[in-house]
Amino acid sequence: MATEVVLPMLGITVxxxxxxxxxxxEGDRVEKGESIFEVEADKVTTEVECPASGILKKILIPExxxxxxxxxxxxxxxxxxxxxxxxxxxxxxxxxxxxxxxLEVILSSPSVDVSERSxxxxxxxxxxxxxxxxxxxxxxxxxxxxxxxILKKDVESYMALSRVEMAVPKGEEKRxxxxxxxxxxxxxxxxxSIRGTGPHGRVTKEDVLKASEKRKAGLPSEAxxxxxxGKTIPMSRMRRVIARRISQSAFTAPHIHFFTDVDMGKLIGxxxxxxxxxxxxxxxxxxxxxxxxxxxxxxxxxxxMLNASLDGENIRINPExxxxxxxxxxxxxxxxxxxxxxxxGLEDIARMRVDLVExxxxxxxxxxxxxxxTFTVSSLAQFGITYFTAILNPPQSGILTVGKxxxxxxxxxxxxxxxxxxxxxxxxxxRIVDGAVAAAFLQAFKGKLESPSCxxxxxT
Amino acid sequence: MREITYAQAINEALRENMRRNNRxxxxxxxxxxxxxxxxxxxxLLNEFGPDRVIDTPISEAGFVGTCVGAAMTGLHPVAExxxxxxxxxxxxxxxxxxxKMHYMSGGRGKVPFVxxxxxxxxRGAAAQHSQxxxxxxxxxxxxxxxxxxxxxxxxxxxxxxxxxENPVVFVEHKKxxxxxxxxxxxxxxxxxxxxxxxxxxxDITIVATHALVQxxxxxxxxxxxxxxxxxxxxxxTISPLDRETILNSVRxxxxxxxxxxxxxxxxxxxxxxxxxxxxxxxxxxAPVVRVGSPDTPxxxxxxxxxFYIPDEGNIREAVNKILEYQ
Numbered sequence: 001m002a003t004e005v006v007l008p009m010l011g012i013t014v015x016x017x018x019x020x021x022x023x024x025x026e027g028d029r030v031e032k033g034e035s036i037f038e039v040e041a042d043k044v045t046t047e048v049e050c051p052a053s054g055i056l057k058k059i060l061i062p063e064x065x066x067x068x069x070x071x072x073x074x075x076x077x078x079x080x081x082x083x084x085x086x087x088x089x090x091x092x093x094x095x096x097x098x099x100x101x102x103l104e105v106i107l108s109s110p111s112v113d114v115s116e117r118s119x120x121x122x123x124x125x126x127x128x129x130x131x132x133x134x135x136x137x138x139x140x141x142x143x144x145x146x147x148x149x150i151l152k153k154d155v156e157s158y159m160a161l162s163r164v165e166m167a168v169p170k171g172e173e174k175r176x177x178x179x180x181x182x183x184x185x186x187x188x189x190x191x192x193s194i195r196g197t198g199p200h201g202r203v204t205k206e207d208v209l210k211a212s213e214k215r216k217a218g219l220p221s222e223a224x225x226x227x228x229x230g231k232t233i234p235m236s237r238m239r240r241v242i243a244r245r246i247s248q249s250a251f252t253a254p255h256i257h258f259f260t261d262v263d264m265g266k267l268i269g270x271x272x273x274x275x276x277x278x279x280x281x282x283x284x285x286x287x288x289x290x291x292x293x294x295x296x297x298x299x300x301x302x303x304x305m306l307n308a309s310l311d312g313e314n315i316r317i318n319p320e321x322x323x324x325x326x327x328x329x330x331x332x333x334x335x336x337x338x339x340x341x342x343x344x345g346l347e348d349i350a351r352m353r354v355d356l357v358e359x360x361x362x363x364x365x366x367x368x369x370x371x372x373x374t375f376t377v378s379s380l381a382q383f384g385i386t387y388f389t390a391i392l393n394p395p396q397s398g399i400l401t402v403g404k405x406x407x408x409x410x411x412x413x414x415x416x417x418x419x420x421x422x423x424x425x426x427x428x429x430x431r432i433v434d435g436a437v438a439a440a441f442l443q444a445f446k447g448k449l450e451s452p453s454c455x456x457x458x459x460t
Numbered sequence: 461m462r463e464i465t466y467a468q469a470i471n472e473a474l475r476e477n478m479r480r481n482n483r484x485x486x487x488x489x490x491x492x493x494x495x496x497x498x499x500x501x502x503x504l505l506n507e508f509g510p511d512r513v514i515d516t517p518i519s520e521a522g523f524v525g526t527c528v529g530a531a532m533t534g535l536h537p538v539a540e541x542x543x544x545x546x547x548x549x550x551x552x553x554x555x556x557x558x559x560k561m562h563y564m565s566g567g568r569g570k571v572p573f574v575x576x577x578x579x580x581x582x583r584g585a586a587a588q589h590s591q592x593x594x595x596x597x598x599x600x601x602x603x604x605x606x607x608x609x610x611x612x613x614x615x616x617x618x619x620x621x622x623x624x625e626n627p628v629v630f631v632e633h634k635k636x637x638x639x640x641x642x643x644x645x646x647x648x649x650x651x652x653x654x655x656x657x658x659x660x661x662x663d664i665t666i667v668a669t670h671a672l673v674q675x676x677x678x679x680x681x682x683x684x685x686x687x688x689x690x691x692x693x694x695x696x697t698i699s700p701l702d703r704e705t706i707l708n709s710v711r712x713x714x715x716x717x718x719x720x721x722x723x724x725x726x727x728x729x730x731x732x733x734x735x736x737x738x739x740x741x742x743x744x745x746a747p748v749v750r751v752g753s754p755d756t757p758x759x760x761x762x763x764x765x766x767f768y769i770p771d772e773g774n775i776r777e778a779v780n781k782i783l784e785y786q
Contacts, residue, residue, distance in 0.1 A: 124744060124745050124746060124747075124785060125741050125742055125743070125744040125745075126714050126742060126743055126744055126745040127745070128742075129742035129743075145746075145784060145785045146784045146785070149785070151745060151785055152714065152745050
């Protein structure tokens with residue numbers, strides 16, 4: 001049976017990508033799992049694995065052509081099998097695009113639409129609509145309706161599992177006349193901030209001009225002044241995901257919480273001392289969080305249960321230590337993870353942290369970057385929070401919380417001294433981690449931060 | 461508030477309008493001395509006399525045609541066709557005259573005429589006196605088709621019909637004539653083309669007419685105990701039809717059942733299903749299910765007739781089918 005090779009979902013907000021290089025040629029034997037092409041999206045280049053073994057019978061999309069994710073780019077058949085009729089050249093969207101033709105037009109023709117391809121699949125219209133809107137291939141979804149019919153909720157739960165739902169649906173663009181759209185772009189006014197007075201709230205040229213005048217006069221745009229009090233508002237997609245995942249975590253994983261005060265004096269000293277040299281050498285400002293991430297990575301090596309997740313009756317200990325950092329967004333929060341934090345140098349951690357946080361705020365993370373996390377660090381230090389408990393980021397078994405830096409008076413050898421202290425918290429899944437293990441972890445962490453020179457000498 | 465029957469509610473509307481408007485006359489078989497087969501016109505001969513309440517020979521084409529002519533020349537007749545089955549005898553008068561004159565005269569001739577008739581099986585009256593083909597008339601532009609399900613609606617809709625300067629087919633239901641309900645004593649009119657949301661719910665929309673409105677409400681109550689909330693809509697007039705209310709409800713629930721006593725094929729439910737498929741396709745989360753009479757003549761055998769009439773069991777079956785997609 002023929003298997004379609006598709007351009008995979010490359011990230012939660014990535015809608016398009018381009019094949020940089022086909023690593024196999026038409027007619028080559030391919031094995032499931034080996035790399036078949038290189039794809040670039042949002043400056044990230046990835047190799048894509050072959051979905052099946054067989055012959056790469058047909059390459060439908062040439063290199064260096066931008067196309068929507070989930071487009072079929074090639075067909076793998078069994079030995080001796082012909083390419084099914086529907087992929088044969090001549091059908092729109094599958095033929096090689098004529099030189100100079102706008103590819104957008106070719107690719108948006110109906111035969112490329114993923115839900116249109118799945119015409120043998122049973123799905124209710126509402127499910128097809130959602131699939132179409134988010135570019136989801138219905139053939140990847142198993143239906144729970146009669147005779148395996150795909151229901152709307154099946155698509156929704158598929159999206160939740162693959163976290164597609166944070167993506168902006170294609171259809172929900174603000175309605176605007178073409179002229180208004182161009183004008184708004186020229187003026188640099190986001191269409192969303194303009195109240196449309198045309199039919200169905202369509203933004204007209206006059207609306208844009210009005211908004212532009214208001215802006216020049218220093219008045220706030222109209223949209224955000226609406227009061228929320230007394231209103232019932234639907235949850236955004238991101239909010240729904242957070243709500244579901246957090247309640248799942250809170251109501252299935254029994255949480256226990258531990259706190260310890262860490263003397264941050266030496267670490268702050270080390271950071272301040274190395275700050276400018278570090279910046280000169282590596283071009284990035286190192287933060288306390290970078291040290292914390294590194295220290296966590298190192299300690300997890302000794303406490304594998306804090307790098308684990310529950311899998312039925314088994315405990316799965318993740319092979320890599322990928323430390324996530326919770327990033328607050330206007331819409332909610334997201335936790336991109338630094339891969340193999342225990343093995344990274346501080347400069348790599350700092351660089352990756354800056355990049356991940358920035359892209360998190362722009363909604364440009366890839367699914368991989370979010371899903372790879374095995375442990376989470378969450379800091380509210382900048383809000384002046386003394387300490388707090390956190391809910392585990394499922395399916396992880398541990399989350400470390402960071403409070404504000406406090407100056408405390410303490411007696412040392414009979415002398416009154418001030419100490420710079422931060423209260424750290426550790427919340428763990430008690431099904432996996434017992435109190436003594438969590439306490440030992442936190443104690444070791446405290447030790448690492450209080451003797452930073454030793455800790456951060458160990459670089460591999 | 462006082463309770464009166466569906467038949468009394470229509471009687472009251474006729475009486476009040478006849479008192480106010482002496483252009484209104486009644487015609488039909490046995491409507492005068494006998495008061496109509498279902499007693500809808502009882503007492504009106506005594507009050508308004510034989511010039512205004514006219515017993516006719518058994519000649520539907522004759523008296524319906526007379527009414528069309530009378531309407532065009534200044535009266536406001538109300539005809540009773542004893543059973544909807546008999547409208548077939550007057551089909552030329554209804555379809556080609558009553559429905560067309562206003563249009564064909566360029567709007568100069570009006571036909572203010574209410575043709576009353578009724579549908580429904582269940583009286584052991586066999587295949588020629590028990591049919592429910594009101595959806596025939598939905599298909600004819602120029603006719604308004606009214607389908608009251610409660611005494612309250614019956615009075616309000618009759619008042620509206622008698623205020624209309626164009627032809628109305630007022631389709632009553634045999635089994636509803638003796639049902640009682642709250643009806644205000646004062647005069648009120650219910651606008652055409654405005655569906656009544658009899659019950660709100662988020663899970664399934666059921667568009668029901670006539671006797672199936674109450675049966676649907678009974679099932680909705682039962683299902684509510686199982687946590688399924690059914691929205692019950694009664695269009696009240698199938699032409700004009702309140703598409704928006706139906707579409708909005710389906711956009712909310714994603715699921716549609718129609719419940720109408722006509723034979724399923726080519727019926728009212730088919731039209732509603734088609735509208736939804738056309739206008740709210742992307743919202744459908746399950747196939748549309750039509751509840752109605754089987755595509756056969758109404759059987760005379762009482763057990764078969766009972767089996768034939770759509771009831772709570774059929775609605776429940778439809779709901780269960782839809783719930784597979786829940």
